[in-house]
Amino acid sequence: MITIYNTLTKRKEELKTIEPNTVRMYVCGPTVYNYIHLGNARPICVFDVFRRFLEYRKYNVIMVQNFTDVNDKIIKQAKLEGSTPEAIAEKYIGEYEIDAKGLNIKKPSIQPKVSDYIPKIIEFIEVLVEKGYAYQSNGDVYYRTRKDDSYGKLSGQSLDDLISGARVEINENKEDPLDFALWKGCSKDEQHWDSPWGSGRPGWHIECSCMAKDTLGDTIDIHCGGQDLIFPHHENEIAQSEAANGQVFSNYWMHNGHINVDNKKMSKSLNNFFLTREVAERYGYEAIRLLMIQTHYRAPMNYSVDLIEACRASLDRLYQCRTTLELAVANKSSGVLSEEVQNHLETSRDSFIAALENDFNTADGLSVIFDLVRYLNVLVAKSDSTKEEIEAGLSLFNELVDIFGLLYERKDDGIPDEIHTLVEQRIMARKEKNYQEADRIREQINALGYVVKETRQGIEIKKMVE
Numbered sequence: 001m002i003t004i005y006n007t008l009t010k011r012k013e014e015l016k017t018i019e020p021n022t023v024r025m026y027v028c029g030p031t032v033y034n035y036i037h038l039g040n041a042r043p044i045c046v047f048d049v050f051r052r053f054l055e056y057r058k059y060n061v062i063m064v065q066n067f068t069d070v071n072d073k074i075i076k077q078a079k080l081e082g083s084t085p086e087a088i089a090e091k092y093i094g095e096y097e098i099d100a101k102g103l104n105i106k107k108p109s110i111q112p113k114v115s116d117y118i119p120k121i122i123e124f125i126e127v128l129v130e131k132g133y134a135y136q137s138n139g140d141v142y143y144r145t146r147k148d149d150s151y152g153k154l155s156g157q158s159l160d161d162l163i164s165g166a167r168v169e170i171n172e173n174k175e176d177p178l179d180f181a182l183w184k185g186c187s188k189d190e191q192h193w194d195s196p197w198g199s200g201r202p203g204w205h206i207e208c209s210c211m212a213k214d215t216l217g218d219t220i221d222i223h224c225g226g227q228d229l230i231f232p233h234h235e236n237e238i239a240q241s242e243a244a245n246g247q248v249f250s251n252y253w254m255h256n257g258h259i260n261v262d263n264k265k266m267s268k269s270l271n272n273f274f275l276t277r278e279v280a281e282r283y284g285y286e287a288i289r290l291l292m293i294q295t296h297y298r299a300p301m302n303y304s305v306d307l308i309e310a311c312r313a314s315l316d317r318l319y320q321c322r323t324t325l326e327l328a329v330a331n332k333s334s335g336v337l338s339e340e341v342q343n344h345l346e347t348s349r350d351s352f353i354a355a356l357e358n359d360f361n362t363a364d365g366l367s368v369i370f371d372l373v374r375y376l377n378v379l380v381a382k383s384d385s386t387k388e389e390i391e392a393g394l395s396l397f398n399e400l401v402d403i404f405g406l407l408y409e410r411k412d413d414g415i416p417d418e419i420h421t422l423v424e425q426r427i428m429a430r431k432e433k434n435y436q437e438a439d440r441i442r443e444q445i446n447a448l449g450y451v452v453k454e455t456r457q458g459i460e461i462k463k464m465v466e
């Protein structure tokens, strides 16, 4: 049974999908006006692993993630770069895709863009106007929050709380300060589209309501995003969709925590953010991916040089384990797969699944993987372990790291085949108790600039440091 914490009901709930074995999920995507920072990378990594886990549990996952390619920030950036909004959006979609590929993100099933949705967005707004949930004012169209009794249910705030919180801008075109723009009128000199209310552009929130309906239907299973989107973005999505469709918009809401740097939230406005690209150039994308997985998705997480370096060291251990197991499969003698080993592996798999089924606890899942690594390294070092046992261990190891989408970056361990062959010959020599020959091969390996060591965790090959 999969349970997830639902922001809407504020408790952990069993995941029950609308259609059996199918999950329709919507994740708010990037506004493409710049390179993504680590705070943007977190939901991308977290919900990619969530999707992989659901697929591992045999769900057919339809995942939609939009590109916000029409936005005031893009227009501003276009002016800065002496370019057009269209060219800026295209450029940063390309840059986003480089980062997403680097982070080993599976392509979403559908990636709609706002610029392809303008007529449908206009239709959506027209429905809201007809139903009295929206009104035109000086070329703008606003959502009438006072008409919506349930407004504020996701963030758990009443309209009065929201107003006294002064988180809303005052605008004389609005009937009420809490009303938000569905359509913003603008002159024909700017990026614009024609509409029944004159030339203008859609507001930000309406795109997600419209795209989610078009791609996934009136009610979706899970809506995901960062915690900072709960208010106003997701609150407004619910308001628009439920008013227009007369149906529950999303049964579950999942939100990931933010990233802190020196105990302050990482954000563009505080100017304490790190671009994913910059961190990747120094530490590799895979270390970033691991960093995002090793903390429970709802908890705030820290970024520091120590932490990302620790992630690299953890990856070293995982890669090393895989190499050791592969070498052992090539060298161990055939025999039986003992019940003891088989039971241990099954228990590991069960614990891993249980951790992820429990509100998607990747932190606990990762601990299970590292316990497995310790166990397998000991197993390899045992003289009486069999090829079949190591094969079963390697297969489970690959199965679990695959769900996390890890071990994809280093195509090989950088150790030449010649060295691997010598290491294998040396293992054989030692097995035959031909220690003289084993020593001779060790010297040959050293002469080629590599060191081979037997550790409790198995065999380790390293390039000598000059």
Ligand SMILES: [Zn+2]
Binding pocket: 027, 028, 029, 208, 233, 237
């Ligand atoms: Zn959205």
